[in-house]
Amino acid sequence: MKNDYIKGGGDPNSGGYGYGYGYSGGSGYSYGNYGYGGYGGGGEQAPQRSIKDYILIFRERIWWLIVSFFIIFSGSLLYTFNKTKVYTSVAVVRLLRDDPSAMGVSVELAQNQIVGAEDLNTQISLLQSGKIIQGVNRRMSDEQRKRFLLPYEGAFSFSGPLTPTEILGKYRKIMPQRMSLMVNVAYTHPDAQIAADVANLFAQEFINYNLSENIDASMVAVEGLRIRADQQKERVEEIELKLAEYRERHNAVSLDSQENIAREQLVTLNQIKLESKNNYDQLDTKWNLIETYKREERKLWQLTFVAEQSRVSRLLESISATRIEISSYSKRYREKHPIMIQLLQTLQESEIELQEAVTNSVDKLYASYIEAKSNFELSSKRLAEKESELIALSKTRVEYNTLLRDLDVQQSFFQALNSRMTQEKAQVSLKEANARVVDDAFPPLRHSSPNITVNLLVGVFGGLAVGGGLVFIVAFLDDRVKSAFDIEGTIGLPLLGVIPRIKKLDSSTKAQAVAANVDRHVTETFRSIHSSLKLNDESKNAKIILATSTVPSEGKSFVSSNMALTFANHGERTLLLDADLRLPNIASSLQLPNEFGLLDHIEQGSRLDDMIVSEVYPNLDVLPSGGKSKNPTQVLVSAQFEAMLADLRDRYDRIVVDSPPLAAVSDALNLLPFVDGIVYVIKFNTVKRKTAVANVRRLWESNTPVFGAILNNITTSLSSYYYSQYTDKAYQDYYIGQEDEMEDELAASTEPEEKVES
Structure with missing residues (x-):
């Protein structure tokens, strides 16, 4: 019962499921139709960190x-x-959207209008510019400058002593008010009065600087307007001369009336063409339908416009009535009856007359169609001739119209220049600032910083x-394994159980923790592990279970012995086999002699029954290692060892094999062909995730089922965050309430029988 090794989508080192089980079975933790994402045919998505994971991290x-x-x-x-206390004083400046004009309407050539965010940002940048800072520095009186520089005397600076302009630029702040044209000009200084004075100086300097710039720009604009007006006057006179010469040469006085007459005729012809076109299209559609019905050998009187003809309509009604009479009389008379003969003759005559009526109707429609087509072609021809005549007339006056339009434009431009120049001259002397001080800065009472x-x-x-x-x-x-997420999400193994740390006990007592019930949480954890292994057919039917780990001292032997005790307590005949031939620990942990055991049977051929320590606990036998081996690999791959396991498989319901750690030696890999599954032991906060992933991958590559991982030696305080089911208050009360009764029962049922085999 081996599982197929599958390479999944991601590398296990990346924190996802990269390898997994591919065989089918029941509903287990990681294999079959139920499992975690990354292994198992019907697995769920990879587990995600929960809030408890983050609480544990903190x-x-x-x-x-x-x-x-x-x-x-x-x-x-x-x-x-x-920090030194400093004060911030703020002056509020209002920016005007248009330059104020004493004439009521601004006619300035050089305007400072604010029509968008770009214009507003330009004004803000001007307020922050060095020009304004230099102007404020010039405006300060000697007394103000002395008080202004006093707090900064002796201040450290890499570029030497600070200058007034550097200080002014460093501590002033321009803050536009949102969705308005109001700007706060703030200055910060250890002296509250100086902070207010400097803020007011910034506002005044900005207003005066803008006004000066506007006046200078307007004077330059007036001179430019005068030069352009003189040039425009010469251009107008030149065009007037050209226009007079053209009229004289082409006699262009009557062009307008000729063009108007041609346009009226063109409109009339175009209307005639449209009417002819509509009539022709209607008749063409009807004639196409008639042609289609003829090709398909369909009855022409089925067409609505044919059937609506009075003669055709009357004949269709007559034929319909005759057929109804024939149908009625046919129920009483045969075909040779005079009445039937007369009715059939009447029907035949009506159908012949109907065919003639349809033919006459089609002939009339065709004649109308030919006439409409001829009218449409004639009107199109006359319209084309009139259009050609109008185009020729238009070409004649193109140059004339060009000269006339050019003259109108140049005259208008000349008049506008003269008017603008006159207005600008009057406006220069009436210039006003485009900003106002709304609130002056005042000395603040409380410090700002x-x-x-x-x-x-x-x-x-x-x-x-x-x-x-x-x-x-x-x-x-931190790359160490310490949570269910690390085991299930990164390593890719289902978590079988979490074993709390057992304090202040020697290794012998810990190895028998389930039998002695030294810690009820530990006992219940092993029972939970036993139940988990019973959930899937692979682990449920597995007889030989290998317990291994990544590195030494992870509690592998502790888990092996207590897991074997748990199987035994559930009535299964169990053997605990110590296959760690380098550092055997099972015998010493259970306080059993280790002079004889596995090595004696394999190397010296000793009788197997003599090597097994029987009934260490009810239903539990132990096969010690019998010492240390100089060549453990040779022992584990020998035919004698394989035969021994085959013999033991027939004797016991469960065989728990304790093996060396994978990262230290390869002995555990040699045992894989003989076992039915693996339980992987991981010590809390000890093993690096990458190391564990690499070793678990080696197990997967062997195609041996890995039933899951057991997280060992986790502190009770930390386990309560991730594994509340192990420390639930209700179960805690149950354990405490039944403490005396459970101790008496366990003492009576798990008394060890010490046997020393010679």
């Missing part, structure tokens, strides 16, 4: 968060209470954010 590394929070919050406190509330909030949230980030970075760099 819990394990809480000190990273605490230390980071303390450092950043302390830094924010020191910064807040040691440091902002104690904001700084403390930044310290709190910054500390939490940095600490949380460090926690996740450390968790990302």
Whole structure:
């Protein structure tokens, strides 16, 4: 019962399911029609991290968060209470959308209109420019400049002592108000009065600078208008001369009337053509239908426009009535009866007359069709002739119209230039600023910085954010297996169970934890593992189960012995086989002699029954290793070992084989051909995920079923986050309430029988 090794879509190292089981069966953890994504034909999607995973990540590394929070919050406190208090004063400036005009309507050539975001941003950039800063520096009085520079004397700077312009540019702030043309001009300074004075100076300098620029631009524009007006006058005179010469040469006075007459005739002919076209299209459609019916040998009186003819319509009604009479009389008389003969003769005559009527109707329609076609062709020809006549007339006056339009344009332009120049001259002397000071800055009563509330909030949230980030970075760099997500999502094995850590007990007591019931959570975990293995046919029917791990000291022998005890407690005849021939541990853990055992049977041919320690516990036998082997690989691949397992398979319901770790030696791989499945033991927070993935892949490549993984030695406090079913309060009360009764029962049923085999 081997499973097929399948390479999936992703590499297991990437955190997804890269390999899996492909055989079919029942509803198990990872194989058959039910399983996790990545192995099993009908598996679900790969597991995702839950909120408990993230809680565990924070819990394990809480000190990273605490230390980071303390450092950043302390830094924010020191910064807040040691920084010099500064004051911010704000002047409010209103930008006018158009330049003010004393004439009522702005006629300036150089305007400063604000019609969009680009214009507004231009004004803001001007307010932030070096020109305004230099103007403010010139406007300050000596007393103001002295108070202004006093707080910055002796201040450190890589470029030397700070200049007034550098200080002004560094601490002023321009803040446009949203969805308006209002701008806040703010300045920050340790002296509240200086902060207000400088903010007002910035607003005044901006207004004066804009006004000066507008006046200079208008003067330049007036001179440009005068030069262009003189040039335009010469152009108008030149065109007037050309137009007079053209009229004289082509006698162009009557062109307008001729063109008007031709246009009226063209409209009339076009209307006649449209009417002819419509009539022709209607008759053409009818005639095409007649032709179609003739080709298909269909009755022409089925056409609506033929059937609507009075004679045809009357004959159709007569034929219909005659046929009804024939049908009625045929029920009483035979065909040779005089009445029937007369009716049939009447029907025949009516049909002949109908055919003649249809033929006459079609002939009339065809004559109308030919006439309509001729009328349409004639009207089209006359329209084309009139269009050619109008085109020829239009060509004659093209140059004339061009000269006339050019003259109108140039005259209008000349008049506009003269009018604009006159208005601009009057406007220059009436210039006003395109901005107003709405609110003057005043000395603030409270400092603006440091902002104690904001700084403390930044310290709190910054500390939490940095600490949380460090926690996740450390968790990302930590490659050790420590959760169900790591086992199921990264390694690709179903989780059979989670064994809590057993404290303050020696290895012998731990190896018999299920029998002694030293920890009820541990006992219940092994019962849960036993139930999980019973859910699938592969693990349910497996007789030889191999227990292995990645590296030494993961609790593999502890799991093997207690899993064997669990099988035995459920009435299955069980053998615990110590196949770790390098560092055997089963005998010492169960306080059994290890002088004789597996090696004696394989190497010396000792009788197998003499090597087995029987009834160590009810239904549990143990086959110790019998010491250490110098060449364990040779022993495990020998024919004697294979024959021994075949013999034991017939004797026992379950054989639990304890083997060396995969990453240390390859002994466990030599055992794979003889076992029915594998239970993989992983110690909490010890083994690296990549190492575990690489070794599990070796197991998959052997086509031996891996029933799942057991996470060992997890602390009870941490297990409560991921595996609440193991520490549920209701079950805890059950265990405590039944404690005395369970101890008495286990003591009576699991008393070991010590036997020393010679």
